[in-house]
Amino acid sequence: MKSRNPIKFALVGLLATAGWNASFGQTATKPALPQGHPSLPAQNGGGLPSGHPSLPQQNPGGSLPAGHPQVEGATTRPAAQFGTLILRTYQGTKGAPAVGEEPVTVEFYYRGQLVHKDAGKLDASGTTVFQKIPLATPCQPLIKVKHAGIEYAAIGEILHGYNASETIEMNVYEVTDKQPQWGVQARHLMIDPTPQGLNVIEMVAFQNPTDRSWLGTSRPDGSKATFSFELPANATNVKLDGPSDGIKIDKTNITAITPMQPGVCQLQISYNVPAGANGKVVLPIENPTAVGRLMAFVNENGSTATAEGLASGGAQAMPNGSKTLMFTGNDLKAGQKATLTVVLPRAAKTSAQGAPGSNGVYFAKVVAGIGGGVVLIAGTTYVLFRPASHANAAKGRA
Numbered sequence: 001m002k003s004r005n006p007i008k009f010a011l012v013g014l015l016a017t018a019g020w021n022a023s024f025g026q027t028a029t030k031p032a033l034p035q036g037h038p039s040l041p042a043q044n045g046g047g048l049p050s051g052h053p054s055l056p057q058q059n060p061g062g063s064l065p066a067g068h069p070q071v072e073g074a075t076t077r078p079a080a081q082f083g084t085l086i087l088r089t090y091q092g093t094k095g096a097p098a099v100g101e102e103p104v105t106v107e108f109y110y111r112g113q114l115v116h117k118d119a120g121k122l123d124a125s126g127t128t129v130f131q132k133i134p135l136a137t138p139c140q141p142l143i144k145v146k147h148a149g150i151e152y153a154a155i156g157e158i159l160h161g162y163n164a165s166e167t168i169e170m171n172v173y174e175v176t177d178k179q180p181q182w183g184v185q186a187r188h189l190m191i192d193p194t195p196q197g198l199n200v201i202e203m204v205a206f207q208n209p210t211d212r213s214w215l216g217t218s219r220p221d222g223s224k225a226t227f228s229f230e231l232p233a234n235a236t237n238v239k240l241d242g243p244s245d246g247i248k249i250d251k252t253n254i255t256a257i258t259p260m261q262p263g264v265c266q267l268q269i270s271y272n273v274p275a276g277a278n279g280k281v282v283l284p285i286e287n288p289t290a291v292g293r294l295m296a297f298v299n300e301n302g303s304t305a306t307a308e309g310l311a312s313g314g315a316q317a318m319p320n321g322s323k324t325l326m327f328t329g330n331d332l333k334a335g336q337k338a339t340l341t342v343v344l345p346r347a348a349k350t351s352a353q354g355a356p357g358s359n360g361v362y363f364a365k366v367v368a369g370i371g372g373g374v375v376l377i378a379g380t381t382y383v384l385f386r387p388a389s390h391a392n393a394a395k396g397r398a
Contacts, residue, residue: 079161083133089126092171099126108139147172176212193303197274226260291332298325302345309338
């Protein structure tokens with residue numbers, strides 16, 4: 001099945017950092033049992049039902065009794081030492097020529113670290129195969145295909161000795177100079193007040209609804225930009241959380257000088273806004289284009305907040321016992337403005353992590369769950385402005 005929709009929030013480098021233990025552990029050491037089968041010690045530490053024959057997990061090298069249904073994972077076969085990755089690419093632009101010979105690179109990551117890299121080329125059908133992938137260290141592939149001058153990316157599942165082959169399918173697109181009717185699907189602000197001011201994380205999901213990558217409009221310096229917007233004028237420590245290629249930061253102005261690919265892609269920025277003389281901060285929120293849904297979350301750590309141009313969603317309980325104040329706006333028009341006024345806490349409280357105030361990454365992860373649609377992975381906020389296909393993977397066995 002073709003992967004027609006890019007994932008909303010691409011993870012790079014990555015990925016393995018947060019979901020690693022669950023993904024690898026369940027696959028390699030906690031295989032799923034057939035429906036209705038009694039649990040085994042390998043799954044929950046319990047024992048077999050009285051009188052049940054022993055299984056290979058309890059008796060290494062043994063075999064199932066004659067006639068016993070096969071138990072997934074109940075095998076003593078050795079882990080594969082090498083893996084295989086098959087990539088199939090498709091033309092995502094209607095009426096355009098089929099994908100042919102294009103350069104491909106694949107990077108393999110373990111716990112956020114690059115462990116192996118390979119390069120190849122698509123054949124005339126848009127397919128290529130990477131073989132002899134070393135699996136001494138489990139790894140997760142990040143595939144990059146360059147088409148019409150633009151790099152497209154796809155993320156595979158974790159490869160290891162008991163999941164040694166994978167097929168990934170992804171789309172590539174033609175380019176256009178014609179500006180699409182793009183917009184912001186969602187904009188989330190996660191605001192952590194401290195006595196010194198506000199720590200802000202913004203996550204903006206852009207959407208190009210067409211089937212072509214837009215190159216952008218020309219700039220005086222010869223480059224092209226697909227969007228530009230301003231942060232609050234007094235913002236400091238402006239940082240792009242993720243790769244900076246294609247994004248230009250000029251004080252408080254953020255400009256994308258990279259093509260806008262079809263589908264939804266995400267930009268994440270963090271910055272600080274200093275406290276005013278009266279212990280308050282007025283945070284302006286300007287929308288340079290139409291926004292489908294805007295959500296602002298203020299950590300209620302002794303602070304209070306009010307909004308103009310946004311509706312109050314009340315206080316939401318957090319897992320660590322604290323609360324966050326939520327404000328929302330739907331179907332905002334280009335140029336529409338809103339403001340948040342935050343009365344700062346007099347003293348920083350200690351969060352569940354033991355640090356003064358709320359830990360920024362922890363707070364962002366929690367409110368992401370409340371907001372829905374925004375995803376943060378523990379240990380990384382690595383995102384791309386270009387969307388990556390979280391490929392449909394046809395898993396095989398070595």
